[in-house]
Amino acid sequence: MTDANADYIDPTRESFNAFKALPRDTPIEMLNLVRYRDRALYPQGHSHAGRNLTGAQAYAEYGRTSEPIFARVGGRTIWRGKMEAMLTGPASEQWDAAFIARYPNAGAFLAMITDPEYKLAVVHRQAAVLTSRLVRFGPLPAGGSFAG
Numbered sequence: 001m002t003d004a005n006a007d008y009i010d011p012t013r014e015s016f017n018a019f020k021a022l023p024r025d026t027p028i029e030m031l032n033l034v035r036y037r038d039r040a041l042y043p044q045g046h047s048h049a050g051r052n053l054t055g056a057q058a059y060a061e062y063g064r065t066s067e068p069i070f071a072r073v074g075g076r077t078i079w080r081g082k083m084e085a086m087l088t089g090p091a092s093e094q095w096d097a098a099f100i101a102r103y104p105n106a107g108a109f110l111a112m113i114t115d116p117e118y119k120l121a122v123v124h125r126q127a128a129v130l131t132s133r134l135v136r137f138g139p140l141p142a143g144g145s146f147a148g
Contacts, residue, residue, distance in 0.1 A: 008131045019136060024106040026138060029078070033133040034059065034097040040127040048127065056096065058128035065121035066112075073108040073115075075101055106136075 011019070036055025042048045048058070070076075080099040103109045112118055 008133060009126055009129045011134070019106070020110070022106060022136070024110070026105055028103050028106050028109065029137045029139055030101045030103070030109065031133070031135040031137060032097065032099050032101060033095045034128075035094060035130045035132065036096045036128055037130045040124075042123070042127040046123060046127075048124070053127075055128040055130065058124050059097065062121055062124035062128060065124060066118055069112050069115050069118045069121065070101070073112045074104040075108060075112065078102045102139075 036059055038055060040048070040051075040053040040055050040058035042051075042058075048061070053061075078100050080097075083095045083098055086093060103112075113122075
């Protein structure tokens with residue numbers, strides 16, 4: 001599979017290792033861009049398999065089941081938006097959900113994704129998502145010019 005046609009649903013081992021190598025004790029903000037599948041794709045035998053859910057419905061279930069874990073580690077959504085137009089970038093990149101999640105530190109994010117309850121919840125995300133982007137940012141002071 002070429003990179004241009006890759007399914008970006010979960011991090012690769014290389015990208016996850018690069019994330020873990022960064023400082024864990026500083027606040028982080030995670031840009032999330034998500035495009036849903038038309039129909040959710042649950043693994044055979046999962047309790048939601050065969051329920052004919054849309055990707056949006058499965059992602060809503062992911063939100064419902066992961067939100068308590070997200071809050072427990074100190075995460076919060078600081079921005080949400082609805083995509084209206086692609087000005088710079090491939091026209092094929094259309095996003096159904098866009099948001100920025102803030103964590104008190106990278107350790108909190110790692111605690112969330114390794115939580116046993118989260119591991120059950122993330123199946124809904126995997127079933128819902130056609131492709132996504134998850135980008136870690138370190139916060140900088142707001143205001144001033146684009147260049148700082």
